[in-house]
Amino acid sequence: MNLSGLKKVSNTLVSIQRFIGVLLALTVPLLIVYQVILRYVFKAPLMGIEELLIFPTIWLYMIGGANASQQRNHIECGILTLYIKREETLKLFNIFKSLFSMVVALWLTYWAYWFFNYSFTKWKLSDILYIPMFFGESALFIGLVLMSIYAIIDFFTDTRALVIYIKSKVKGGND
Template sequence: MLSSLFKSILSVGCALWRFKLQLQRWTLFVTSMGVTLLVFIQVIMRYFFDVPLYGIEEVAIYLAVWSYFIGAAYGAHQKEHISASLVDVFLPEGLGQMLIGMLASLISVSVSAWMISWSWYYLSWTFRRGTVSVDLGLHMGWVHSAIFLGLLLMTMYFFIDFLERLFQIFQYKKVSSKRETL
């Protein structure tokens, strides 16, 4: 009974995880295509018809902000974010390299978690003030929520990476202690 309940919860969790990743990919595609299309339309309107389209730059910038932060989160999930991997060059494979990697993951989690608090304050300030964009009067909460959501996702992915590295170290120590007893 308990085993089947656990399997059901796990299966729902996995489905939600896949849906979240699919939603991130979809958001990246839509925002990237939107920016491309808007810039293309603006170039055609401005240089061929000599008629600037009002507010198009504003919408393109806001789509780009969503693309940047969701893209950064997706890059963190794929472990393709920017990192300085000089440790791989100087340290031989083994526990030292694993510990440095875990420390780097811990720093990433800490910094991104700290940035979440700042982005939350910024987002809540935006909603309290009712800040709107200059050209189109769009509520800036829609734009600033991308910062908060992107950092929230990045922190979650960095935390998962930290846990994976921590478990790898425990596995490494377990295997190396078995070798010493042989």
């Protein structure tokens, strides 16, 4: 698959992520407001809302991490980029940075897959509402798969940027 194919997949995933993220971002406060109204207005608290909130919260967290990964807004220490003056060196540094992110994301995805399998096999239930914990725990695997996809795209994008830069330098001469 070429870079444009990866970008197309990425754009589709981003659209789905944003829709799910907005839906979850609305669900969490609505559940909290519902519980507050029941508890303080009608004096009839509903057992299990706190437990139910765990599921959209986990999904929101992992979808948010995937969005940050896609937008390249994840936390990083950019102090080295202040000292790198040559554009070629900076592009090479970006390749190593995205390679490291890709390796870590793939490694974590491997372990999340193991947990995903374990969760599916055991089919644990939540304490009060008896909701299968798999529905919350699977967010770790899916979120890390998305982060891995974006890390792979970043690696190829950074590598391509260096190749294009080197080709332009060779064609245009060493200015």
